[in-house]
Amino acid sequence: MQKYDVIVIGSGPAGQRAAIQAAKSGKRVALIEKQQEIGGVCVNSGTIPSKTMREAVLHLSGYNYQNIYGINYRVKDKITMADLAFRVQHVIKTEVDVAEAQLTRNGIELVHGAASFADPKTIRVTGTQGVSEYTADVFIIATGTKPAVSPKVPLNNRNIINSDQILQMPELPKTLIVVGGGVIGVEYTCMFAVLGVRVILVEKRPRLLEFADAEIVEALSYHLRDRRVIMRLNEEVQSVEETPDGKVVANLQSNKKVLGDALLYAVGRMGNVDELSLAAAGITSDSRGRIPVDADYRTCQPHIFAVGDVIGFPSLASVSMEQGRIAAAKALGLPVHSNPANYPYGIYSIPEISFLGKTEEQLTNEDAPYEVGIAYYREIARGQIRGDTTGRLKLIFHRETKKLLGIHIIGEGAAELLHIGQAVFVLDGTIEYFVDVVFNYPTLAECYKAAAFNGLNKLASL
Ligand SMILES: Cc1cc2nc3c(=O)[nH]c(=O)nc-3n(C[C@H](O)[C@H](O)[C@H](O)COP(=O)(O)OP(=O)(O)OC[C@H]3O[C@@H](n4cnc5c(N)ncnc54)[C@H](O)[C@@H]3O)c2cc1C
Numbered sequence: 001m002q003k004y005d006v007i008v009i010g011s012g013p014a015g016q017r018a019a020i021q022a023a024k025s026g027k028r029v030a031l032i033e034k035q036q037e038i039g040g041v042c043v044n045s046g047t048i049p050s051k052t053m054r055e056a057v058l059h060l061s062g063y064n065y066q067n068i069y070g071i072n073y074r075v076k077d078k079i080t081m082a083d084l085a086f087r088v089q090h091v092i093k094t095e096v097d098v099a100e101a102q103l104t105r106n107g108i109e110l111v112h113g114a115a116s117f118a119d120p121k122t123i124r125v126t127g128t129q130g131v132s133e134y135t136a137d138v139f140i141i142a143t144g145t146k147p148a149v150s151p152k153v154p155l156n157n158r159n160i161i162n163s164d165q166i167l168q169m170p171e172l173p174k175t176l177i178v179v180g181g182g183v184i185g186v187e188y189t190c191m192f193a194v195l196g197v198r199v200i201l202v203e204k205r206p207r208l209l210e211f212a213d214a215e216i217v218e219a220l221s222y223h224l225r226d227r228r229v230i231m232r233l234n235e236e237v238q239s240v241e242e243t244p245d246g247k248v249v250a251n252l253q254s255n256k257k258v259l260g261d262a263l264l265y266a267v268g269r270m271g272n273v274d275e276l277s278l279a280a281a282g283i284t285s286d287s288r289g290r291i292p293v294d295a296d297y298r299t300c301q302p303h304i305f306a307v308g309d310v311i312g313f314p315s316l317a318s319v320s321m322e323q324g325r326i327a328a329a330k331a332l333g334l335p336v337h338s339n340p341a342n343y344p345y346g347i348y349s350i351p352e353i354s355f356l357g358k359t360e361e362q363l364t365n366e367d368a369p370y371e372v373g374i375a376y377y378r379e380i381a382r383g384q385i386r387g388d389t390t391g392r393l394k395l396i397f398h399r400e401t402k403k404l405l406g407i408h409i410i411g412e413g414a415a416e417l418l419h420i421g422q423a424v425f426v427l428d429g430t431i432e433y434f435v436d437v438v439f440n441y442p443t444l445a446e447c448y449k450a451a452a453f454n455g456l457n458k459l460a461s462l
Helices: 013-024 040-044 046-059 063-069 081-085 086-105 163-168 183-194 214-226 318-331 360-365 381-386 415-428 432-435 446-460
Strands: 002-009 029-032 110-114 114-119 122-127 131-141 144-146 161-163 175-179 198-203 232-233 235-240 248-252 256-262 263-264 267-273 304-306 345-348 354-358 370-376 392-400 404-410
Touching: 002 013, 013 029, 013 040, 013 086, 013 131, 013 318, 029 415, 040 046, 040 086, 046 063, 046 081, 046 086, 046 163, 046 183, 081 086, 081 163, 110 122, 131 318, 144 163, 161 163, 163 183, 175 183, 175 248, 175 256, 183 198, 183 214, 198 256, 214 232, 214 354, 214 360, 214 392, 214 404, 248 263, 248 304, 267 360, 304 318, 318 381, 345 415, 354 415, 360 370, 360 404, 381 446, 392 446, 404 415, 415 446, 432 446
Parallel strands: 002 029, 002 131, 029 110, 131 304, 161 263, 175 198, 175 263, 198 232
Antiparallel strands: 114 122, 122 131, 144 267, 235 248, 248 256, 345 354, 354 404, 370 392, 392 404
């Protein structure tokens, strides 16, 4: 039986970073991956394909310039699924190559096969070469998730699909039913709506993206309606069936029927734990396959850690990478500093949303004395030049200390723009920083200065 210092299970962003951190610390590391390609959902079916498709949607539809040249402006008429998928394989291949090179450079041994625990100190790997056993001092589980399934929604990989199957759709539907108003459902709703597809979004909660600031979500909802998206909130799907002429009907619990050419089921994901034989390691997962961990990502077994999507919220590639790094450092007793309160959220809706810190709802519940400063892209020269006149940036700050408590942005470049505010937030700065600093002109970054003035003016007038 081969012995390693650290064995990492799963080669997505969480597993890769855990393996690299451990290898950089001089440890002998094995990374086990059951798929042919490394990279996990992030590279192969989730983040990278969806963000590459989004880029194609924005470019080919001419979306970013329609405010300037008119709503009929297009780079390409009759956009096809093949157009959208065009660059995806290229980007995936490059990402896989880069990741493989990193693993090789760091001396990490890649083992192909499905891992399962034989006992708390032994991993059994079943691959094309047969079954092998490995032992290690430390194990890091980073097996990610897969789309949840429901007996009410019979997926057929044709016109009733989940997010893994989107790019295999032969053609753009005229009407698409999206079930699920979380990040994945909202992102695909936006992309298809921009392409001119009629989208009906069904969500059982009263609002979309329940963890985001309500005002920002309202702004997004306005955009979606403007793009003719029909939102069926507070509605649950009872059953889904195909009609004889190849359409799809979603029967809602409220007795409504929704008809479409295709249906995307985007309601939650399940942890990949079925093959792991967690019981043999003395670990249990919850009903959604999530593994409970402490603040150091340690499971109930002190030498076994779990990171990334398999531990649940926020299920972001960015955060998964960080969790992998921290877990490996903690397991090896290395000093590491990272504060989940400083982690950003990026939602690649159209327009984009990004935020950090607390929402107004959270601060109101905490009776925190806060004030808000808002800047609209339309009041900033760069916003006018780019034709994004609907974006806005919102700073929430403490009325007395003026410390930044939250940053919420909707609009072009939100995910990048957020990182300016993030630096001030992490360094415990006040919004006066934005007043005192000079930003390049014309930039969207100027929104920070305008929002800070707006907020401070509100304080002065009370
Ligand atoms: C459509 C979509 C869009 C997304 N967009 C974004 C985005 O824009 N930004 C963002 O930050 N995040 C995004 N995410 C989330 C992001 O993809 C995940 O947070 C990230 O991939 C989680 O990383 P991970 O390493 O935990 O798991 P994964 O990436 O899922 O990797 C897990 C790996 O473990 C392997 N594995 C599983 N079981 C075993 C086993 N028993 N033995 C060996 N190997 C095993 C799997 O094959 C897989 O390769 C998106 C997700 C989806 C689905």
